Amino acid sequence: MMIYADNAATTKMSRAAIEAMTACLEEEYGNPSSLYALGQRAKERLEQARGEIAAVIGADPGEITITSGGSEADNQALRTGAALGKRAGKTHIISTAFEHHAILHTLKRLEEEGFSVTLLPVHEDGLVRVEELEAAIREDTCLVSVMYANNEIGTIQPIREIGAVCRKHGVLFHTDAVQAVGHVPIDVKEQNIDMLSSSAHKFHGPKGIGFLYARKGVRLVNLIEGGAQEGGKRAGTENVAAAVSMAAATSSGRTSPSSWTGSRVTEKPSSSSFFRVWRMAWCSKAVEMRWVFPFFLPARAALRRAWLSASLPPEVMMISRGSALMTEAISPLAFSRVSLASWPRA
Numbered sequence: 031m032m033i034y035a036d037n038a039a040t041t042k043m044s045r046a047a048i049e050a051m052t053a054c055l056e057e058e059y060g061n062p063s064s065l066y067a068l069g070q071r072a073k074e075r076l077e078q079a080r081g082e083i084a085a086v087i088g089a090d091p092g093e094i095t096i097t098s099g100g101s102e103a104d105n106q107a108l109r110t111g112a113a114l115g116k117r118a119g120k121t122h123i124i125s126t127a128f129e130h131h132a133i134l135h136t137l138k139r140l141e142e143e144g145f146s147v148t149l150l151p152v153h154e155d156g157l158v159r160v161e162e163l164e165a166a167i168r169e170d171t172c173l174v175s176v177m178y179a180n181n182e183i184g185t186i187q188p189i190r191e192i193g194a195v196c197r198k199h200g201v202l203f204h205t206d207a208v209q210a211v212g213h214v215p216i217d218v219k220e221q222n223i224d225m226l227s228s229s230a231h232k233f234h235g236p237k238g239i240g241f242l243y244a245r246k247g248v249r250l251v252n253l254i255e256g257g258a259q260e261g262g263k264r265a266g267t268e269n270v271a272a273a274v275s276m277a278a279a280t281s282s283g284r285t286s287p288s289s290w291t292g293s294r295v296t297e298k299p300s301s302s303s304f305f306r307v308w309r310m311a312w313c314s315k316a317v318e319m320r321w322v323f324p325f326f327l328p329a330r331a332a333l334r335r336a337w338l339s340a341s342l343p344p345e346v347m348m349i350s351r352g353s354a355l356m357t358e359a360i361s362p363l364a365f366s367r368v369s370l371a372s373w374p375r376a
C-alpha cells in the first residue's frame with residue numbers, strides 16, 4: 031500500500047491532462063512557428079490552451095505567457111518589476127519572509143544588483159498585515175510580491191486588499207499563486223493583480239510547464255532571448271503538448287466561487303501561548319486551504335524525522351517531513367505537512 035499525501039509538493043496528473051497530452055504528442059507534433067498546416071494546427075492548439083488558462087483567472091489570452099513552471103514565472107515577474115522600476119528611478123521591493131525560494135533567491139540576486147528589499151513578517155495567524163505593507167511602501171518602491179497561498183501552512187493572503195493598496199500607491203503587484211491556481215477562484219482584474227505565477231504540476235497537470243499572467247501594459251522583460259515565441263516575451267519552441275495538458279487540468283478544476291470547497295475559516299483561536307505555532311497553522315481566522323494540513327512536532331529536525339519514520343514509514347506514507355521555509359521565517363521548530371489531493375477527478 032502507498033498513501034500519497036504530499037500534493038503541495040506535486041500532484042498526480044489527471045486522466046484528462048494525460049489524455050490531452052498524449053493525443054497532442056501523437057498528432058500535433060508540428061512546430062507552432064511553422065507556416066504550413068501541421069505547424070498552424072499546433073499553433074491553434076496552443077492558442078486554444080492559452081485561452082482556457084486565461085479564463086481560469088479572468089485574464090485575456092494575450093496576458094498569459096507560457097513558462098517552464100512556477101520558478102521561471104516568479105523570476106520573470108520579479109525581474110520585470112525591478113527593470114520597470116529602475117527605469118523610473120525606483121529600486122525598492124517589498125515581499126514577505128515566507129515566500130518560496132524562487133522569490134527569495136531572486137530577491138537576493140536583485141539586492142546584489144543594487145535593489146533594496148523589505149521582507150514583511152508573517153504573523154501568528156500565518157498572514158501578513160495590509161497596514162504593515164502600506165507603511166513599508168516608500169517613494170522608491172517599484173514592486174510588491176506576496177504569495178497567494180502558502181505551500182507549508184496553507185494560509186491565503188488578503189490578495190485583493192494588498193492589490194488595492196498597491197494600486198493606490200502606483201506600485202506593481204505580483205503574487206506567486208503556484209499553490210492557488212486551480213484550487214481557489216481567482217479573478218486577476220477584480221483582485222487588482224498585475225502579475226501572477228502558476229505551475230501546472232500543482233493542479234494535476236504535467237511538470238515543467240506553467241504560466242505568468244502580466245496585465246496588459248506591463249511589458250515583461252525576457253529571461254530567455256532568442257526567437258519571437260510567446261509574443262517575444264519568452265524565446266524557445268513552445269511545449270505545445272504540455273500547454274494543452276495544463277489547460278485540460280485547469281479546465282477540469284473547481285474555479286467558481288459557488289464550487290469553492292477548498293477553504294475553511296476557523297472561528298475559535300486557541301488562547302494558550304504554548305500552542306502559538308500550532309494555532310498559527312490550525313486555528314487562525316485566516317482562510318486556509320483545506321487540503322494542506324501542517325502539523326507541528328515539538329522537536330528539532332533529526333528527532334522529528336526519526337519519530338515520523340518510525341510511526342509513518344516513508345515507503346508507505348508519502349508526506350512532507352519538514353518545512354524549510356517555516357524554519358527560516360517563523361519558527362526554529364519545523365512543521366511537517368500533509369497535503370491531500372485537492373480535487374480528485376477522472
Ligand SMILES: Cc1ncc(COP(=O)(O)O)c(C=O)c1O
Pocket residue numbers: 038039098099100101102104130132177179180181206208209228229230238240
Ligand atoms: C509557492 C511556490 N512557488 C513556486 C514554486 C516553484 O514551482 P515550480 O516547481 O513549477 O518551479 C513552488 C513549488 O513548490 C511553490 O510551492
